[in-house]
Amino acid sequence: MLLGARAWRIGGRLAGAAAVAATATGVGLSGSCKSKPEGLTQLREQEFTLADHYHGKARVRVLRVRHDGDHHSVQEYSVQTRLFSPDYARVFTHEDNAGLVATDTQKNTVYVLAKRSSARTPEGFGVDLARHLLLEYPILSAVEVDVTEDLWDRVAAPSDGTPHEHGFMKRGPEHATATVRMTRENPHAPEVVSGLQGLTVLKTTQSGFEEYHVDKYTLLPPTKERCLATEMKVEWRYAPPSGKKSEERSIDYGLVRETLRKELLHGFYGPAKGGVYSASLQATIYDAGCLVLAALPRVSSISIYTPNIHMIPFQQLKAFGDAFEDDVFVATSDPAGTIHCTVAR
Numbered sequence: 204m205l206l207g208a209r210a211w212r213i214g215g216r217l218a219g220a221a222a223v224a225a226t227a228t229g230v231g232l233s234g235s236c237k238s239k240p241e242g243l244t245q246l247r248e249q250e251f252t253l254a255d256h257y258h259g260k261a262r263v264r265v266l267r268v269r270h271d272g273d274h275h276s277v278q279e280y281s282v283q284t285r286l287f288s289p290d291y292a293r294v295f296t297h298e299d300n301a302g303l304v305a306t307d308t309q310k311n312t313v314y315v316l317a318k319r320s321s322a323r324t325p326e327g328f329g330v331d332l333a334r335h336l337l338l339e340y341p342i343l344s345a346v347e348v349d350v351t352e353d354l355w356d357r358v359a360a361p362s363d364g365t366p367h368e369h370g371f372m373k374r375g376p377e378h379a380t381a382t383v384r385m386t387r388e389n390p391h392a393p394e395v396v397s398g399l400q401g402l403t404v405l406k407t408t409q410s411g412f413e414e415y416h417v418d419k420y421t422l423l424p425p426t427k428e429r430c431l432a433t434e435m436k437v438e439w440r441y442a443p444p445s446g447k448k449s450e451e452r453s454i455d456y457g458l459v460r461e462t463l464r465k466e467l468l469h470g471f472y473g474p475a476k477g478g479v480y481s482a483s484l485q486a487t488i489y490d491a492g493c494l495v496l497a498a499l500p501r502v503s504s505i506s507i508y509t510p511n512i513h514m515i516p517f518q519q520l521k522a523f524g525d526a527f528e529d530d531v532f533v534a535t536s537d538p539a540g541t542i543h544c545t546v547a548r
Contacts, residue, residue, distance in 0.1 A: 253292050259285035259347075260309040265317045275369040277355050278323060284309045285347040286336065302342045312336065325350035326456035329383035330393050337390055345386045351400075352379040376401035376434070379460060397460060398438040404471050405432040405512070408529070409478040428529060430514035431481055434536075435488075439463065439495070439505040459499060466494040467507075484509055484542050492546030504547035510539040 261283040269276045286304055293299040313332065320331040329348040336346045354374040358367045380398035410431035412423075441454060470491025473479025481487040488507040495505050514532035521527070 253295050256292060256295055257285045257287050257347075258291065258294075258303075258306060259283060260306040260313075263310050263313045265314055267317045273368045276323070277371055278328075279353040279355065280317070280325060280328060281351045281353070282313045282328075282332070283349040284313070284332070284336070286340075286343055287345040287347075288342050289344060290342055302340075304336075304340050304343070309336075312339075324456040324460070325352045325379050325381035326383065326395050326397055326454075329381045330385070330395070333383050333385040333393060334390060337385060337387055343387065345384065347385075348381075348383045350381045350383075352381075354379060376403060380438075381456075392443070395454075395456075396438055396440055397456060398436070399460070399464065399467075400436050402435040402437065402464070402467070403433070403512070404435065404468070405430065405514075406472055406478065406481075409473070410481040412483055430532060431484065431487075432512035432514055433484060433509040433542075434512060435467070436508040437463075437467065437505065439502050441501055442503045454501060459501065462498055463495050463502065463505070466498050467491045470494045484511070484540075485544065488542065489544055489546060492544065496546060496548060504545055506543070506545040508541070508543045510536065510541050512536045513539070 263282040263284075264280070265282065266277060266279045286309070288302075290302055293301070294303055312335065316328070316332045316335055320328055322328040322331050329350045332350075333346040333348045337343055354377055355371040356374050358370040358372050359365060360367055360370075378400045380400055382396045382398075384394040407430050408428060410429050411425075411427040412429065413425040413427065415423075415425070439459075470479075470493075471481075471487060488509055492505045492507055496502060513535050515535065516527055516529070517531045517533055518527050520531060
């Protein structure tokens, strides 16, 4: 066995030496692509098409602290960029990097724009970053930017409840999100999709699930009383702007997000006294979507994705001499129902 391994290593070295010699003389290699296997250049140019391409940088994390005297504010973003140019096809097909904006350059640009941008929303920062990249690099035909914001809430001083000047607490798992697409043809009309992720909600009553299809595979009993919980992922789109720069800037993304979140929660919980009954999570998120569109005319559609967080009654309490009284549950998210709807004008 050892002798065979040694022979393989020697043979490999000899084969490698022969390959180096062949490379030096050009023997047995095709076209100008001398580092590639036989025939690859021809395959690139004659057999296959580069159907789609982009390149970018992901998971660029930045914290921006603003100092307004002793009163500080923070935004923490995770950013992904995607750059598009028909000229970049040659990077893939011809090993030609001319004009390529390196992904490391894109990373550095995120930090520079974090310093220069006055935006305090992920949407606004994404628009500023996309516009900067388009203006800085004429080779680009379009830019896409994803921004996920970790939400930090200002804490109140324990002594008297006064908002702290520079103390913050992370709201997680909730995140604010934004995706911005900007093209060179229409840089003043960016396509913006806003979102919320990880908005986790629970109500302990005023929920049931009945009159669904029952067959030989059904074990779930109908109920008029259950806990209802989910971790929402929400995305919303805006009515297309006219293309005027003033109209683009007229959207207060922060106010839209705040109002939308409030209407979502109102649709889920109902009024503080008595709440609102949910016949299904499907009906509840549809109603919530309708409330959002009624309150926000600039929002054209909203998509709501709600995987169940199951609260399963622990009926086994009776085995220990206790009774289940809608009070002890097994909390689990696996497996989860996946319920989704889009409500549009």
